Amino acid sequence: MRSLALWLLPPLGLLGLLALNSATGSLSLSSGGGSVRVQGRPLNGGNGELLVVFGSEINGYLTPCGCSKPMVGGIPRRATLLKQLAKTHTLLTLENGDLTKASGRQDELKAETLIEMLNLMGYDALNLGEYDFKLGLAYLQALQQRFRGKLLCGNVVDGNGKPLFDAFTLLEKNHNGRKVKVLIAGLISEQYASTVRQHNPDLQVLPPIQRLDELREQLSTAGELRILLWHGGQAEAEEIARRHPYFDLIVYAHSGDGPLQPKQVGSTRLVFSGTDAKFVGLAYLDAPETGTTASPPSFAIGRVEHIRLTEDYKDDPETLQIKLGYLARVDAEGLLEQVARRPTLNGDTFAGSRACRPCHAEDYRIWERSKHAQAMQTLVDEKHDKDPECVVCHVVGLEFEGGFVSMEKTPQLKDVGCESCHGPARKHVQDPLNNRLGKAGEQSCMQCHVPAHSPNFDFQTYWKQIEHGHSLREEKP
Numbered sequence: 001m002r003s004l005a006l007w008l009l010p011p012l013g014l015l016g017l018l019a020l021n022s023a024t025g026s027l028s029l030s031s032g033g034g035s036v037r038v039q040g041r042p043l044n045g046g047n048g049e050l051l052v053v054f055g056s057e058i059n060g061y062l063t064p065c066g067c068s069k070p071m072v073g074g075i076p077r078r079a080t081l082l083k084q085l086a087k088t089h090t091l092l093t094l095e096n097g098d099l100t101k102a103s104g105r106q107d108e109l110k111a112e113t114l115i116e117m118l119n120l121m122g123y124d125a126l127n128l129g130e131y132d133f134k135l136g137l138a139y140l141q142a143l144q145q146r147f148r149g150k151l152l153c154g155n156v157v158d159g160n161g162k163p164l165f166d167a168f169t170l171l172e173k174n175h176n177g178r179k180v181k182v183l184i185a186g187l188i189s190e191q192y193a194s195t196v197r198q199h200n201p202d203l204q205v206l207p208p209i210q211r212l213d214e215l216r217e218q219l220s221t222a223g224e225l226r227i228l229l230w231h232g233g234q235a236e237a238e239e240i241a242r243r244h245p246y247f248d249l250i251v252y253a254h255s256g257d258g259p260l261q262p263k264q265v266g267s268t269r270l271v272f273s274g275t276d277a278k279f280v281g282l283a284y285l286d287a288p289e290t291g292t293t294a295s296p297p298s299f300a301i302g303r304v305e306h307i308r309l310t311e312d313y314k315d316d317p318e319t320l321q322i323k324l325g326y327l328a329r330v331d332a333e334g335l336l337e338q339v340a341r342r343p344t345l346n347g348d349t350f351a352g353s354r355a356c357r358p359c360h361a362e363d364y365r366i367w368e369r370s371k372h373a374q375a376m377q378t379l380v381d382e383k384h385d386k387d388p389e390c391v392v393c394h395v396v397g398l399e400f401e402g403g404f405v406s407m408e409k410t411p412q413l414k415d416v417g418c419e420s421c422h423g424p425a426r427k428h429v430q431d432p433l434n435n436r437l438g439k440a441g442e443q444s445c446m447q448c449h450v451p452a453h454s455p456n457f458d459f460q461t462y463w464k465q466i467e468h469g470h471s472l473r474e475e476k477p
Helices: 002-007 013-019 075-086 105-120 137-146 190-198 208-221 234-243 317-332 361-368 371-382 418-422 426-430 459-466
Strands: 027-031 034-038 049-055 089-095 125-127 150-152 168-175 178-188 225-231 249-251 260-265 268-272 279-285 301-308
Touching: 049 075, 049 168, 075 089, 075 105, 075 279, 075 317, 089 168, 089 225, 105 137, 105 317, 125 178, 125 225, 137 150, 150 168, 150 178, 168 208, 178 190, 178 208, 208 225, 208 234, 225 234, 234 249, 234 260, 234 268, 268 279, 268 301, 361 371, 361 418
Parallel strands: 034 168, 049 089, 089 125, 125 150, 178 225, 225 249, 249 268
Antiparallel strands: 027 034, 049 279, 168 178, 260 268, 279 301
16 A cells, blocks of 8 residues: 555655655665666565566556457556466566657656556566657656666667666576576667657667677676567567577567567577567476586576466456556646647537437437447546546547536536537537538547457447437438
């Protein structure tokens, strides 16, 4: 509950985030381009087989978003899975960048929330992606102080060529009763240099091969298991594996929505677990080769699995409390009423669905019995009714002048109404013959029923559930 109490405090900004930093539960010692760390968190302190848990590009999806069942993904479900795995395994937990899309204040709150969630799950390392840098360097450094694991990105440097984050960290983990040293490195692709500099003009992204060449002696000799968190695509990951073959596992990014089959390049396994927190990647270890006292046995990656986070995995209560704290902050900062608005496309204003009823009684009856007419209530039930990212597709005209503002100020515009598809209709209500509305179609639906939120959407199937307009088909123009 301590985490929830922190997030329910009034907005503190960057200084508040720094001030609230708590003890990390681990000991960090600087070591050239990286660090050596002794773990102190219970979730990863088991004595079973070592299991590598990996993910990439959460993109702000704290929980699933959409209207198609069953919904997949979410960090509270991931926490439940990790707790189950920790009963029989020692976990090495890794995340590979792009916590959010960094598109505004709400994504800043999400980034802070995700750091809190990763801390609760005992995450060992987080490599940075290009969207993380869009939060701004000062904000990232504040998050770094709050994160109890190690924040990595070894080839981003300041104007003087000084690395801003460690290139690697060396951890000690249990594996079937013995200590295993694990090296974790983190780099970002040079192709994202322009995005990194967008909010940090003094920063540079060094060529990753150059940085690895500089660190080759340290990286190739440290650890019995070596892992690279590579925030870049598969082709570049393959090139790294060929030129720096001492990595046992490379976790890569930006390669589609769902997980891909592992690929073997020499002795290196390349893996990708998809995006948006829908899957969790698991990499098991093969039995170590025989070693000597002078040269300990090395490990290799064996079986790789991708766990789809379906509704079978219930939300972890502690992680869910952190999410509720985030929603409380979204409400407290009034983000819903701060949504940027633009003029309507036809220059008209909104009248509300009830204004259509006198002339379109049968159509109104069909709408009133549809799920569209209960759209806002679904958000109230999930406590997302003050969340602008959700509300926009559950009301009329949130992003337009004169559109929905709040349940108190504009109750007539709640839910997905007539004007969500047909456009603002006040002039039509006042003078229908001289102010006709355009016909709505599939494109009207696709504004909200996008693949990410409504993967099973089919216009013809869904249209049958709300088909209306029969009484107007014979109407003369």
